[in-house]
Amino acid sequence: MQVPSTQDLLAAWEHGRAAPRPTGRALALLSAACVDMRPDQIARLTIGARDHLLLTLRRKMFGARLAAVTRCPACQANLEMEFDADDIVVAPTGGTEQQERAKGLSLRLDGYDIAFRLPNSLDLLALPGGGSVDESKRHLIERVLQRALHGDREISAAELPRALIDALDQQMSRADPQGEVRLNLNCAECEANWRAPFDIVSYFWSEIDAWAIGVLRDVHRLARAYGWPEGDILALSPMRRQCYLDMLDA
Ligand SMILES: [Zn+2]
Structure with missing residues (x-):
């Protein structure tokens, strides 16, 4: 992995902005x-493997510190939180071992025998x-289902009972924990504790968005x-660009 050039990153940002869903933005980056x-x-x-790569790229570009503002669900106080990227890395690599595991998982429960794989961006x-969340869960399972038997009878995803859908969903989360990061949070005001999901895709994308707008403003x-064309300005190193901007301010 490498940090893309300013031009390549701007192209990815443009591509991602046009994407109708966050998944498209993650893939563009x-x-x-x-x-x-x-x-x-x-x-x-x-x-999980995809989000691990996003976290690595984020660290290379903007450093390991992550900061966000959240609201306490108990007393509604606004809380500033800061944490390190390492705190939310679950799998040390998004490597082959995880991809091998992704190919074949199985679940036997209540007479059902299910084979499935882990979901991906596609x-x-x-x-x-x-x-709804339930409908999406069912659609997702329909996509990743490789075999579903009830006794000896082959069944479709639509026939899976709700409890089994939930059990499959939980097993997918356990097998790919980096894909579902949760932060342990405590409120300094009322001492409430809770767990909140952390979505690296939306977090990182909002940073990229701010970065891109900043670059275009500088251009x-x-x-x-100076009358320079955009391509020439973007070809300058960030440091040189900043020097010229400082001179304009002087
Ligand atoms: Zn509170």
Whole structure:
């Protein structure tokens, strides 16, 4: 993995902005950074392996410290939280072992015998929009189901009882924990404790969005002051660009 050039990252940002779903943004960023992988390979990574790569890229670009503001569910106080990227890395690598595990999982429960794989970005992109959480869960399981037997009879995903859908969902989370990071939070005001999901895709994307707008603003100022074309300004190293901006301010 490499940190993409300013031009490549801006192209990925533009691509991601046009994507209708966060999954498309995650894939746009990783396609720019993981030049040794084909886009379809990235799209077939488990969600945990994909998020692990996003976390690595985020660390390379903006450092290991993550900060966010959240609201205490008990007393509604606003809380500023800070944590380290290492605190939320579950799997040390998104490597082969995890991808091997992703291929074949099974669950036997209440006379049902299910074989399935872990979901990937293509599965998320294929989900119909606007459904409830339960509907999405069922659609996802339909995609990843490899075999479903009730006794000797082969059944479809639509026939799986709710309890089994929940059990499959839990097993997928356990097998790919990086895909579902939760933070342990405590409120300094009322001492409430709770666990909150942390979504690296939306977190990182909002940083990339702010970064891209900042770069374009700098291009705008330099182009206006010196008449340089956009490509020439973007080809400058960030440090050199900043020097010229400082001179404009002087
Ligand atoms: Zn509180």
